[in-house]
Amino acid sequence: MYFLEQLINGICQGSIYALMAIGYAVIYGVVGLVTFTYGEIIMMGSFSAFYYFIAFGNNLWMALIAGFITAALVGVVVHKVCYQRFLDAPRYISLICTIGMSMFLKNLATILFGSEMKGMPTFFGGKFISIGTIRVGYLQLIIIAVVIILTVLLTIYLKKTRMGMRLRAVSQDKKAAALVGINVKTTTLIGNCIGCGLGGVAGILLGVYYNSVLPTMGGMAGLKAFSAMVLGGLGSIVGSAISGVIIGVVENLGIALTSSGLRDVFAFVLLVLILFIRPQGLFGKKGN
Amino acid sequence: MIDRIKKLYTDNKTIFLIAGLAAMIALPFLIVKGSVMSIIVKILFYVILASSLNIINGYSGQFNIGHAGFVLIGAYTLAILANFGWPIWVLYIVAGIVTAIIGFLVALPTLRLRGIYLALVTLGFSEIMRLVALNWTALTGGPMGIKGIPSPWFFGLRSTAPHNYYYIVLFFVVICLFTSYRVINSKVGRAWMSIREDDHAAMSLGVDIRKYKSINFMFGAFWAGVGGALMAPFYKFIDSSMFTLDEGFNILSMVIIGGQGTLVGPVVGSVVVNLTTEIFRFADEARLLVYAVLIISMMWLRPQGLAGTSKSVIANRSIRKSKQVLLSKLSGKKEVK
Numbered sequence: 001m002y003f004l005e006q007l008i009n010g011i012c013q014g015s016i017y018a019l020m021a022i023g024y025a026v027i028y029g030v031v032g033l034v035t036f037t038y039g040e041i042i043m044m045g046s047f048s049a050f051y052y053f054i055a056f057g058n059n060l061w062m063a064l065i066a067g068f069i070t071a072a073l074v075g076v077v078v079h080k081v082c083y084q085r086f087l088d089a090p091r092y093i094s095l096i097c098t099i100g101m102s103m104f105l106k107n108l109a110t111i112l113f114g115s116e117m118k119g120m121p122t123f124f125g126g127k128f129i130s131i132g133t134i135r136v137g138y139l140q141l142i143i144i145a146v147v148i149i150l151t152v153l154l155t156i157y158l159k160k161t162r163m164g165m166r167l168r169a170v171s172q173d174k175k176a177a178a179l180v181g182i183n184v185k186t187t188t189l190i191g192n193c194i195g196c197g198l199g200g201v202a203g204i205l206l207g208v209y210y211n212s213v214l215p216t217m218g219g220m221a222g223l224k225a226f227s228a229m230v231l232g233g234l235g236s237i238v239g240s241a242i243s244g245v246i247i248g249v250v251e252n253l254g255i256a257l258t259s260s261g262l263r264d265v266f267a268f269v270l271l272v273l274i275l276f277i278r279p280q281g282l283f284g285k286k287g288n
Numbered sequence: 289m290i291d292r293i294k295k296l297y298t299d300n301k302t303i304f305l306i307a308g309l310a311a312m313i314a315l316p317f318l319i320v321k322g323s324v325m326s327i328i329v330k331i332l333f334y335v336i337l338a339s340s341l342n343i344i345n346g347y348s349g350q351f352n353i354g355h356a357g358f359v360l361i362g363a364y365t366l367a368i369l370a371n372f373g374w375p376i377w378v379l380y381i382v383a384g385i386v387t388a389i390i391g392f393l394v395a396l397p398t399l400r401l402r403g404i405y406l407a408l409v410t411l412g413f414s415e416i417m418r419l420v421a422l423n424w425t426a427l428t429g430g431p432m433g434i435k436g437i438p439s440p441w442f443f444g445l446r447s448t449a450p451h452n453y454y455y456i457v458l459f460f461v462v463i464c465l466f467t468s469y470r471v472i473n474s475k476v477g478r479a480w481m482s483i484r485e486d487d488h489a490a491m492s493l494g495v496d497i498r499k500y501k502s503i504n505f506m507f508g509a510f511w512a513g514v515g516g517a518l519m520a521p522f523y524k525f526i527d528s529s530m531f532t533l534d535e536g537f538n539i540l541s542m543v544i545i546g547g548q549g550t551l552v553g554p555v556v557g558s559v560v561v562n563l564t565t566e567i568f569r570f571a572d573e574a575r576l577l578v579y580a581v582l583i584i585s586m587m588w589l590r591p592q593g594l595a596g597t598s599k600s601v602i603a604n605r606s607i608r609k610s611k612q613v614l615l616s617k618l619s620g621k622k623e624v625k
Contacts, residue, residue: 034404034407036537081584082584085588086587089591090591091403092351092544093587093591094587096540096541096544096583096587097583097584097587099537099540099541099583100541100580100581100582100583100584100587101580101584103534103537103579103580103583104577104580104581104584107573107574107576107577107580108577110573111573111574111577219533219534223411223415223533226408227408227412230404230405230408234404259423261419261422261423262419262423264415264419265416265419265420265423268412268413268415268416268419269412269416271408271409271412272397272409272412272413272416275397275401275405275408275409276397276400279397279400279401279405281405
């Protein structure tokens, strides 16, 4: 029974990772560059919710929207500083830029918000549903539901709307997209903002799930998102979502078997092993 | 201006090198303050670390972003074995060799991987090493770290003071730069550079990519291990929080700011970065903001690094210029200056 509970915890946590990874996959797909600022965007989203709760009371849904907007705005800044100039330059230039940006945002947040851990409010009064002896928290169900809804919305947006079609075109081939009359610059910016916004929402869910926010929370979260995205095959949304959940489940089952200090070890060992066996990621196409 | 300095240097190479070395040897006699000296020792540590990363990133074009993992292995190897009573002088080399072996193991999967996947494996490796060091309390002291690492004997003196330890580090820095220089100008170094430029072309010319890539990783890892091993007796205390990913990024930034793929680049980068962060130490937390701004503005203004040539492909400006030249040639106009 203990394992089943851990499995549910894993799925819940994994779904947060999945949302982060989806955001990352959108950014990577559209911009075509690796970013290390993503963790800090997650952190910014989380902090915006923290201050939203203080200013306007505990409304989770509105906070999610506020977090999306804040993270998207930070995304615009990141885009202007780190990507726009370097889209055609060697890739490592923008990568180093994102490392610098991540350092900047992290330390700015430490100075502005203070380095101590801050508590998030509890939602749904810690209620849970009992199925036999297993407990499933309301919050866990809500988190999984939010992630599923956002994923479906994103898929619809990408598949059905004209803007989504443009985003897909740009992520497939920038030059060809420009040839058929798509404004590549604007589209890249919008794609980056959507990805960052999703990251911000995921950051809020993470903060609410653990009841805490920290300026340094972004580092590990960003790495998990990056790992899940690479594991799922670069830029594949479905792949990223599935590998996010896999990472979450493996972590929690690993903790159940050993000690909780080794949580992150499992994620990275899994990552290295899978890349060793399948260099193109779990759902990637060969030859990429 | 930087190009002019470089020309002056290449014209009088031997004089500059001898004068530089003499100045380095005389340095502890000129500086009395121990705190200033320990900053200089720290700069020298980073010269070794950045140079070793430059071997991997700059010369063979592999993208290693988890260099802190190698440094960690070197430092912990020395600290653990020193507590068993091994002589420190031997341990510097042993730590390097152990790290090189680990480097080979990391290089195994990377032979199949490229670009972002390789970056991610090195990143994962670095974090795994840190977390293992944090959790394997029996061997590494876990979150408590390892305390009381002994310093080596040096001409009958225990070299704990920065003024004495400086010479040990300087000795290794000189060897590191010299071996790097020799290797880079040998067949091996040319093979690395051919892999960096175009691995398919290198393969078609008969370069054994797998062999040279693993040699490259082992060489880089060896010096990272020696660098880490040098750090441990100086600080007398190590714990896993000294080797986070941010530390790896820090080393990477030095390489990039100094100039990838040049021998002096990492030296310049290490000096510039460490001096900037030390000068702004009064600004406390904002110090890292300054560093971050330095990194970003460097990428905007001089992406090839301080020591990199402006003719490099990486320099945006020269691309634009060469494109203009090409266009003007094609259209039969005069060359644009």
